[in-house]
Amino acid sequence: MxxxxxxxxxxxxxxxxxxxxxxxxxxxxxxxxxxxxxxxxxxxxxxxxxxxxxxxxxxxxxxxxYDDFTRAPKGKHVIRICQAEACQAVGSRALTAAALEKLGIGLGETTPDGRVTVEAVYCLGLCASGPAAMVDGELKGRVTAGLFDAFAEDEA
Ligand code: FES
Structure with a gap:
């Protein structure tokens, strides 16, 4: 066969x-x-x-x-932004909206050039330092929209 x-x-x-x-x-x-x-x-x-x-x-x-299984290839960089309650209370929804607007994609999507995927995650254990995110496996606390500037620019 x-x-x-x-x-x-x-x-x-x-x-x-x-x-x-x-x-x-x-x-x-x-x-x-x-x-x-x-x-x-x-x-x-x-x-x-x-x-x-x-x-x-x-x-x-x-x-x-299972979130670990995906139906399409992820981007070179994977940004996971916490959407759980403690992070929501300190602006994670607005932060997520800002990231998606800068990158021109929706949540769970990958930029057309395959550079960045943005996903939701529900608690990263950094609840006291929200909004929290994980960028390429690295935890980030007190994240601001500026974090996404580098990802919105071409790496060429
Ligand atoms: S609620 Fe966001 S890290 Fe726990």
């Missing part, structure tokens, strides 16, 4: 089938695909469903339930 597959398809096939029959195998396969491709390609959903003997809706449900 794997004879007519491209290199990428072959790798994905191997990542999916490597975890069939394992407890938590679907999660392992999804994590492996996310890590390898940077997202879960929709073309893999029916293959996962078949391999794990579940419905495509169940696979999609798992993908959409």
């Amino acid at each position: 794997a004879e007519n597959l491209s290199q990428s398809q072959r790798v994905n096939h191997d990542l999916i089938t490597a975890h069939v029959g394992e407890v938590g195998g679907l999660m392992r396969a999804l994590n492996a695909l996310q890590e390898h491709d940077g997202y879960i390609d929709a073309a893999n959903v029916p293959k996962l469903a078949k391999a794990f003997n579940i419905t495509k809706a169940e696979v999609k449900g798992v993908i959409s339930f």
